[in-house]
Amino acid sequence: MTFLSRIHRAAGVVAVLIALTGCATQPQESTAGPQVYDPIEPVNRLVFAMNETVDTFVLQPTAFVYKTAMPDPMQEMVRNFLRWLRSPVVIANSLLQGDTDNAGNATRQFFVNGLTAGLIDWGHGQDWGYRNEDFGQTLGVHGVDGGAYLVVPLIGPSNGRDLVGRVVDIFFDPLTYIVSGPDAQTAITIGRNGTEAVDFRARNFDQINELKASSLDYYARLRSIYLQRREAMIRNGEPAADPLAADGSNAFEEFSPSDRPRSETGALPAKSN
Template sequence: MPTTVIKRLAACVLVSATLTACAATPSGNDASVQSMRDNDPLETYNRAMFQVNDAIDTVLIRPVAWTYKNVVPGHFQYQIDSFLNNLSAPVVLANDILQGNPDRAFNTFMRFMLNSTFGLAGINDFAAEAGFPRHEEDFGQTLAVWGVQDGPYLVLPILGPSNPRDTVGMVVDSFLDPFNYLARANSAEAFPWGRRVASGIDTRAELIPQYENLKEESVDFYATIRSAYRQRRAAEIDNITESGDLPEYDFGNGAMDGAAFDGDAFDAPAEEIQEGGQAQ
């Protein structure tokens, strides 16, 4: 499963905790009107697919992630995460360039060079210690920068929250990834899939307690994730937050404890992220 989608879903879970309330699902004509207001004309399908994805997570993804989290030593988990992030650097670099951002492109280039050498193929994030912090870009964000609208909300099988623009972006990113071509050239067609699965498990393992607490606290879990996805994507497009940055503040509703998170605070306060508007 594509790394960017899993991480966006992870971000959704984190940002969702800043939402103060969720309304109960409307019914009848009110539901149709509300769906249009939420830019969710496919809400009936989306809710059904959301339930399917949640069921798959419950019976398959979460158990595997739980085993990974509790069996693999923490140091190795860090190295795996760092290695996977380094593999995504060429795609990030391509999108930095396509967005016309030379400073971020230089940062990504230096990260890839330093981590691939001094970081021993990326198993250590040497670049961050050298002053080159990680960020993420994808072609969905590039399209947004070019003025392409996101379109209606869409829940993809297994992959979760998305929209037409970001779905196209995922496909293009797969063609921008040089490691996919390298794998095919060396008859290692299974490598891209193994890499995506490993990334999904790695990220899901980090979110086990947060995800479950949010699920229990939400009045409408689907609506919470939908709102959070749009807010997070708007923040990513505007470069308000950096990948890997997690909030360190009191959420108030007890859904999560900010002290339990690792990483730096968001570049902007939660209120600013919430007011960021819908994704372009």
């Protein structure tokens, strides 16, 4: 498959996803905060169960070996490298959101850390940090509703808007244009996504396991955390007028997954039905 063919195919996927998002968008409601709109919950729960099986038998054991066998400095270098690879996507979306400060910080880190292929974060302790941004957040900043809640195989929680964002972000990633050949593209995608998943699971190993054990309905609890987390990311941490989700929970306010180097995972939220 040629590069042009891949572009046309990806554009077609974007068009279909946008159409599905528009059809699945819930009516506007007067209550503030992220609304739980899960019209295909039985299907989502089935996919969720499949993902949990993969986590139990593949991801969790791999993450355990990764976090116990690999020295902390090497784990930090892996995280720095993954963030460095994603910097162009962050820069593009920051500019689309009109956030020149974040775009500038991400650009500086990309070029300075590029001296060591992103393995070392030279801006640590110098306030060079930047927020992670993606096209799903960009759409949210410009008022696009999340649409239906979705659980994607091997990816996990999402929604129509964020799924579109994942596809569009492919066009902002320089590796899309640098790497040629479908086999090489597939290998890089699998390797990169797999490494990100293992690293995230390792950093939140005990917290996720306890979250599973303490949840009466893990699916509903994770859904609430995801929706609130995405809304918080769109607001760039600014407090919402109403921090509660439609189900009345405040799970994310007390549980923040560790998704950046040197970040700390928050306390577990209280049980919710």
